[in-house]
Amino acid sequence: MVGITLEGAYKGLEFYILKPNVTRLTEVEVWCEAAVQIFFSTGICYGSLITLSSYSKFTNNCMRDAFVVTITNCSTSVFFGVVIFSVLGFLANEMGVNVNEVAASGSGLAFVVYPAAISLMPIPQLWSVLFFLMLINVGFGTQFESLRKRKPLVVMGTCISLFLMGLSMCLQGGIYMLEVFVFYSPGVSILIICILQLIAVIGIFANTFLRMASCLASAARV
Known part of the structure; x- marks a missing residue:
C-alpha cells in the first residue's frame, strides 16, 4: 500500500472511486471488456476450474465454492484497482497531466505506463521485480496436476516454446x-x-433428461 502514500495518489483514487465516468456504461465495448476480464480473472472456460474441481469430493458444496471464488475475485479486483490508480495518480502528478491521459488499458498499462510510474518511485528496482513477479504469478496456474511428476521437463518445454x-x-x-x-x-x-x-453442457443434460424420461415412460407402459 505504498502507492496511497505517494504524492498525487488522491487524484488517481478520486478518478477511480469518487468521479467515475458513468456514461461509458452505455458503450458495448466496455461490457465486452468487462466480460473478458471476469472470465480471465475467475478462470472461466480456461479449464482450470474443471481441473481443480475434479479433486473435490462428490458431496462438496460447489454452490458455496462458487460464491467464495466470485466474492474473493471481485474484492481482489477492487483492491488492485486502488493500488493501480494510486500509482497512476502519482504518475499523472509527476507529468503534470490528468489521470485519464495516463490511464491506458491492456498492454499499454501493464508494460508501459505502470513500469514508468514504478521507475519514479523510491527503490524502483525492488518495486519493478515485485511487479513482474506478480504478473508471472497471475499468468501461471495449477492446470497441469497430472504432469507434476515431470515438472522440470514441463517447465523447460513451456519456457522454450x-x-x-x-x-x-x-x-x-x-x-x-x-x-x-x-x-x-x-x-x-x-x-x-x-x-x-455452455451449449455442450446443456446438450448433455438435455440428452440425459430425455433418456430418463424415455426409460420412465417405457417402465410405465409395462
Missing part, C-alpha cells in the same frame, strides 16, 4: 504482434469457447 513464440514480438513489428495476440487470445475467442461449452 513460449520463448520461440515470443521472438516475433521482439522485432520492429513486435508491438503490433503483441496487440494482435492480446486481442485474439483472451478476447473474442474466450467468449466463443464459453458459449460452446
Whole structure:
C-alpha cells in the first residue's frame, strides 16, 4: 500500500472511486471488456476450474465454492484497482497531466505506463521485480496436476516454446504482434469457447433428461 502514500495518489483514487465516468456504461465495448476480464480473472472456460474441481469430493458444496471464488475475485479486483490508480495518480502528478491521459488499458498499462510510474518511485528496482513477479504469478496456474511428476521437463518445454513464440514480438513489428495476440487470445475467442461449452453442457443434460424420461415412460407402459 505504498502507492496511497505517494504524492498525487488522491487524484488517481478520486478518478477511480469518487468521479467515475458513468456514461461509458452505455458503450458495448466496455461490457465486452468487462466480460473478458471476469472470465480471465475467475478462470472461466480456461479449464482450470474443471481441473481443480475434479479433486473435490462428490458431496462438496460447489454452490458455496462458487460464491467464495466470485466474492474473493471481485474484492481482489477492487483492491488492485486502488493500488493501480494510486500509482497512476502519482504518475499523472509527476507529468503534470490528468489521470485519464495516463490511464491506458491492456498492454499499454501493464508494460508501459505502470513500469514508468514504478521507475519514479523510491527503490524502483525492488518495486519493478515485485511487479513482474506478480504478473508471472497471475499468468501461471495449477492446470497441469497430472504432469507434476515431470515438472522440470514441463517447465523447460513451456519456457522454450513460449520463448520461440515470443521472438516475433521482439522485432520492429513486435508491438503490433503483441496487440494482435492480446486481442485474439483472451478476447473474442474466450467468449466463443464459453458459449460452446455452455451449449455442450446443456446438450448433455438435455440428452440425459430425455433418456430418463424415455426409460420412465417405457417402465410405465409395462
